[in-house]
Amino acid sequence: MIADQEPTPADLSYPAASRRATLPRGHQNVGPLARVTAAVTLLVALLTAGCSPSSSKPADGATPFSPSSSTPARKVFDPPTRFDTSGRPLGTAQPGDALLYDKLAFVAGPAALAVADITTGQQLTPLAPPHPAVADQVGTQPIAHTPLLVDLNGQPAIMAPYPVTVPATGTTTARPAVDLILADARTGQLLRTITVDTPASDSNPTGLLSTTLVGASDTVAVLRLNTSTVAIDLATGTTRWRATDFAAAAIVGDIVLGLTTPDSRYIQAVAGYSVTDGTKHFTGPKARYPALVPAGPSFAVLAGEQDNGNGFYALVDGDGRLHHHSTGSYGSRLRCWYDASSITVCAFSGTQLLIALDASSGADLWHLPATGRQAPDVTTVWHGAVYGTANGHPVVLDAHTGTDKQDSPGLAPVAVNGYAGIATGPYPGNLSVYPAIG
Numbered sequence: 112m113i114a115d116q117e118p119t120p121a122d123l124s125y126p127a128a129s130r131r132a133t134l135p136r137g138h139q140n141v142g143p144l145a146r147v148t149a150a151v152t153l154l155v156a157l158l159t160a161g162c163s164p165s166s167s168k169p170a171d172g173a174t175p176f177s178p179s180s181s182t183p184a185r186k187v188f189d190p191p192t193r194f195d196t197s198g199r200p201l202g203t204a205q206p207g208d209a210l211l212y213d214k215l216a217f218v219a220g221p222a223a224l225a226v227a228d229i230t231t232g233q234q235l236t237p238l239a240p241p242h243p244a245v246a247d248q249v250g251t252q253p254i255a256h257t258p259l260l261v262d263l264n265g266q267p268a269i270m271a272p273y274p275v276t277v278p279a280t281g282t283t284t285a286r287p288a289v290d291l292i293l294a295d296a297r298t299g300q301l302l303r304t305i306t307v308d309t310p311a312s313d314s315n316p317t318g319l320l321s322t323t324l325v326g327a328s329d330t331v332a333v334l335r336l337n338t339s340t341v342a343i344d345l346a347t348g349t350t351r352w353r354a355t356d357f358a359a360a361a362i363v364g365d366i367v368l369g370l371t372t373p374d375s376r377y378i379q380a381v382a383g384y385s386v387t388d389g390t391k392h393f394t395g396p397k398a399r400y401p402a403l404v405p406a407g408p409s410f411a412v413l414a415g416e417q418d419n420g421n422g423f424y425a426l427v428d429g430d431g432r433l434h435h436h437s438t439g440s441y442g443s444r445l446r447c448w449y450d451a452s453s454i455t456v457c458a459f460s461g462t463q464l465l466i467a468l469d470a471s472s473g474a475d476l477w478h479l480p481a482t483g484r485q486a487p488d489v490t491t492v493w494h495g496a497v498y499g500t501a502n503g504h505p506v507v508l509d510a511h512t513g514t515d516k517q518d519s520p521g522l523a524p525v526a527v528n529g530y531a532g533i534a535t536g537p538y539p540g541n542l543s544v545y546p547a548i549g
Contacts, residue, residue, distance in 0.1 A: 352389025395431030
């Protein structure tokens, strides 16, 4: 049972952070607009405080586009269900390290953030971290540089984290750090870069950082560095606060939700900290082998194992309260996608269970598999459409009902908006952009 806010312990692990294709209404991982600092003041600060020049070289694996002033205006489909299968290469990157905003594609490759105009084919100047990016992996997983769309006092911006090595100078030895790249989402121009120093306790035994950009609220960005959390003031580049025994997972309102360090029984508690100053607001429900993942503007999803060995999942709000608790057999990994509108879709691997939730109330909308139907392997969700593959072929589902919306979309995009989808290919490790045609 989960009594007194202590659900007890599903062998679940953290997923990669999910991507957003456009600036959502009440979007995930992005807090409310600031009520103190005006947008103009912020922009001046961003443009004048320690900006680092971007590299003029193409990103690794990138194929330069050929701009064409005669390219016709693209139609916008909301959401698209069919794509032209002739794509333009964007470069080398992991599938999760791509994001679309309006007419721009942002692809965080191994050494730089590539930016391309998907309507004209023009590749803009790539944005590189000021220090050498770490070209390695954490454990068996390549280092991710997952970009995130954030709202800076009404200014849409793209942030991408790069674990780097700050070279030795004088008697100071080289050290690991994280360079945050901050770009204007509407133009693709660099706003600034911020170097986040990382204590040795944040690195694993190899010295590498498992870095996840959790989100931002007002002008504060929150990063998870292995099992620690750091909050950065984006206007000044300074560290607001750190928590060494707290692994941040999501931002709900002005609260950072995360998990405490596991005890000897692998039990962890959900905790909540203030985004702005790091004040701990609560230590709440507990679970064994928990996963806590972002799921939209109103809640995160917690899954884990109870004392009786049964799996469970529940929604956690910004006050640490559980909602819609459900028990059963669930898989070993949990991923959730917010559609940037009104629906959250979550997948449990192992059991191939797929569930859709109302992003505001958390109410169940539908589950798959069902009689005569299987759950697809989801690649992304956007504006009421679920994209993925079933029986080895791309498919689009209606996120409101779970029914098939299109059984021949042309591809299963990993990022999508009204203009296009980004998908893997044509070569392993590469991503390409494919125009939406229906």
